[in-house]
Amino acid sequence: MTDTSLEIVHSSEPILTLMNENFDFENSSLLKAVLTVESEITGLNISKFEDSLRLQQLVISSKLANFDHANKEKLLALLDILYQQQGYEGDWKAFFKVKNALISRVFARRKGIPISLGILLLDFLQLCDFDVQGICFPSGFLIHITLEDEVVYLDPFTGELASWELLELRVRGQLGNHAKLTLDMVKPDSHETIVKRFLNVLKAAYIQAENIEVALLCSDILLRLDPDDAYEVRDRGFLFQQLDCLSLARDDFEFFMKQHPKDPIVHILQKQIEEMNFDNQVMH
Incomplete structure (x- = not known):
C-alpha cells in the first residue's frame, strides 16, 4: 500500500x-x-x-x-x-x-x-x-x-x-x-x-x-x-472525498475493495467512484 x-x-x-x-x-x-x-x-x-x-x-x-x-x-x-x-x-x-x-x-x-x-x-x-x-x-x-x-x-x-x-x-x-x-x-x-x-x-x-x-x-x-487496516483506509477515503481529494479517495476505496471484495459496502464504493468528477477535484 x-x-x-x-x-x-x-x-x-x-x-x-x-x-x-x-x-x-x-x-x-x-x-x-x-x-x-x-x-x-x-x-x-x-x-x-x-x-x-x-x-x-x-x-x-x-x-x-x-x-x-x-x-x-x-x-x-x-x-x-x-x-x-x-x-x-x-x-x-x-x-x-x-x-x-x-x-x-x-x-x-x-x-x-x-x-x-x-x-x-x-x-x-x-x-x-x-x-x-x-x-x-x-x-x-x-x-x-x-x-x-x-x-x-x-x-x-x-x-x-x-x-x-x-x-x-x-x-x-x-x-x-x-x-x-x-x-x-x-x-x-x-x-x-x-x-x-x-x-x-x-x-x-x-x-x-x-x-x-x-x-x-x-x-x-x-x-x-x-x-494495513483496510477499514480505516476505507474511512479515510470518505474523508478525502469530502475534501474533494478524489484521486486519493478512489485509491483508498480500491484498496479496501481489493482486500474485502465480498463486503456489502463494495457496491456502494464502486458507485461512489463512478460518480466522482475528477475535473473538479482538489489536486495534491
Whole structure:
C-alpha cells in the first residue's frame, strides 16, 4: 500500500515524538501516549500540561495521606475528591463535542466523555497505588480495579462502581436485548487498543464539528499504528472525498475493495467512484 501519510509540523512547537507502529507502548503510560497524540493534533505543550497535572496530584495525595493501603475505603474517598469536591462529571448535554474528548480540555473543564475521563482517572488511581486497567467496553470505557479481595468496575462517566447486573443492562442497550455480558467484554485492553479507541472517538468528534482536515489527521495516525487496516483506509477515503481529494479517495476505496471484495459496502464504493468528477477535484 502506498504511504500517503500527512506531514504536519507545528512550526511554533518543538518536534515531538510521533505516534506510529514503533511507539513504545510498553514503557509509556497511557496518559503520556494519549498526550503524544493530542500534541500532534492541537500543538499541546505536554510539559506545561504535566506541570498543571502534578499540582492536582499533590492535592489528591495530601488528602489521602491517612490511608495506608489501596483498599475500597481509599477508592471511595478518591472518587469523592474527584467527583464531589473537584466537580468531575460526564457531560450529558454535549457528549460528542471535541472539548469532551481532548484530555487537556477535559482536565480544564472537569467534564468529558467516558474514555477521556477514564484516561485521566487511570492516572490518578495509579498515583494512589491502585492496580487498574482500562476496558474498551461496548457501551463506554470502564476501569478494572483489583482490590484486596475483589475486582470492581468503575464507570468514569458517573464516578460510580458498576454492578455486573448494570453492565449487562448496558450491553443489552448497546447490542440488543439478546446480548449477554461475557468475561471477554470486561477483559482489560492494552494501551495501544485504548489509544486507537481514543483516536476513533476524537475523529468522530471532529467529523461532527465539520473539521474534516483534523479528522483526516486522526485517521492518518490510526494508519500509522496499523498501516494495513483496510477499514480505516476505507474511512479515510470518505474523508478525502469530502475534501474533494478524489484521486486519493478512489485509491483508498480500491484498496479496501481489493482486500474485502465480498463486503456489502463494495457496491456502494464502486458507485461512489463512478460518480466522482475528477475535473473538479482538489489536486495534491
